[in-house]
Amino acid sequence: MATGRGGFSSKLGVVLATAGSAVGLGNIWRFPYITGENGGGAFILLYLAVILFFGIPAMMAEFCIGKTAKANASKAFEIIAPGSKWYIVGLIGVIVAVIILGYYTVVTGWTLEYLFRSVLGDLQGKSVLEYSNMFDDFTADPVRPILWTAIVVFLSYLIISKGVQNGIEKASKVMMPMLFIVLIILAIRSLMLPGAAAGMKFLFYPDFSKLTLQSLLDAVGQVFFSMSIGMGCMITYSSYFKKNVDLIKTSASVASIDTLVAIISAIVIFGTMFSFHMQPDEQGPGLVFKTLPNIFQQMAGGIVWALLFYILLFLASITSIISLLEVVIAYINETWHLSRIKSSRIVSAITIALGVLSALSFNLLSFVKIGGMGLFDFSDFITAKVLMPLGGIAMAIFIGWRMGREEVKNEITNMGKYPVAIYKIYMVLIRFVVPIGITAIFISSLLPH
Ligand code: PFF
Numbered sequence: 001m002a003t004g005r006g007g008f009s010s011k012l013g014v015v016l017a018t019a020g021s022a023v024g025l026g027n028i029w030r031f032p033y034i035t036g037e038n039g040g041g042a043f044i045l046l047y048l049a050v051i052l053f054f055g056i057p058a059m060m061a062e063f064c065i066g067k068t069a070k071a072n073a074s075k076a077f078e079i080i081a082p083g084s085k086w087y088i089v090g091l092i093g094v095i096v097a098v099i100i101l102g103y104y105t106v107v108t109g110w111t112l113e114y115l116f117r118s119v120l121g122d123l124q125g126k127s128v129l130e131y132s133n134m135f136d137d138f139t140a141d142p143v144r145p146i147l148w149t150a151i152v153v154f155l156s157y158l159i160i161s162k163g164v165q166n167g168i169e170k171a172s173k174v175m176m177p178m179l180f181i182v183l184i185i186l187a188i189r190s191l192m193l194p195g196a197a198a199g200m201k202f203l204f205y206p207d208f209s210k211l212t213l214q215s216l217l218d219a220v221g222q223v224f225f226s227m228s229i230g231m232g233c234m235i236t237y238s239s240y241f242k243k244n245v246d247l248i249k250t251s252a253s254v255a256s257i258d259t260l261v262a263i264i265s266a267i268v269i270f271g272t273m274f275s276f277h278m279q280p281d282e283q284g285p286g287l288v289f290k291t292l293p294n295i296f297q298q299m300a301g302g303i304v305w306a307l308l309f310y311i312l313l314f315l316a317s318i319t320s321i322i323s324l325l326e327v328v329i330a331y332i333n334e335t336w337h338l339s340r341i342k343s344s345r346i347v348s349a350i351t352i353a354l355g356v357l358s359a360l361s362f363n364l365l366s367f368v369k370i371g372g373m374g375l376f377d378f379s380d381f382i383t384a385k386v387l388m389p390l391g392g393i394a395m396a397i398f399i400g401w402r403m404g405r406e407e408v409k410n411e412i413t414n415m416g417k418y419p420v421a422i423y424k425i426y427m428v429l430i431r432f433v434v435p436i437g438i439t440a441i442f443i444s445s446l447l448p449h
Pocket of ligand 1: 021022023024025026027097100225226227228229231233234320321323324327
């Protein structure tokens, strides 16, 4: 088995790096607007159920594969099931990582623009319409968003080229605690605003009439995206876990951190919005770039809150970008036998090229449509709502029906530390509940309704 690949040095490092991958734009930017579009409280309950029954088992499945094989997302399948076609599932995962990188780095670039503007005092004294135009003008600019995207990729490259322990783990150990602190400060501030309670009611009072079949697919897509599962990222990270890492504890910790950050971010955003009498539905992806700057400016000390918010978004994004890069770097490094530095450079160049396309989809390339969607929206749709859940089904089938019983049992029970009953429950989830459940949701969302 491949040695000299390096690995995470401690259990804390494992949890922070893995949570660093999970916590990202998905939690702070995507979760609030998807929850807003699906009517609030009831969607959150649905989301929690999907995490419990699909998300955690799927994350454990990936951990099992990566920790056993100690190889990149595609090779891991080759090692466990030699001579089979399963490696294709991992290969698709690598491609999904590339597609996500293409638009994720662009949105992270937007956060840098807004961070910069809040420092310059540019997020002040404007009307609702002016903020909306400001964002539209910025994304319509063919150059500026691309420059920011390149800066984001360069910063990520600086981290990732240092390797797993000195790059990913170290960066996560610094950035994640910073992120938690900033998030908690913002949440306290938001809850203290007059009228924030209406936002909390929207978030936590379940109105089931707002849910549709589409909400179910939205919840599945959001869980897979948010937990970085279904495309080999967790296979890649767990290939750097030491033997003694407990998969149940790790997946439970990462899922809890990820969910807490999503819910606290929604508290920050909805508390603030309702306090200023803004409605969350119909805001979509522009929510944190159009609506929030306008609200921040009306708050006492507004610039500081805006600055903190965009720092939060940036920290969360960078630790996710490095995990996406790592999926591709590990693949290139181990398949094409190129050095880590060379692999990092190739992946960074590909990411910038795709970032250019996705940034241009807001202006020069806005005429390009795939299935009625622009390039940017299509990338989000095809990854979160299609390829990641499909990858999750495939990996569940692999663990449930293909991988050796004893190997899975040893990993899940942590060499017999947990009772066999836990393994048995896990097998029911991974063999039946995950694949059948997600397939059913897929089919029903495709039916006319
Ligand atoms: N989980 C990240 C987020 O919620 O923003 C997105 C992501 C990162 C997806 C890494 C997939 C991945 F491999």
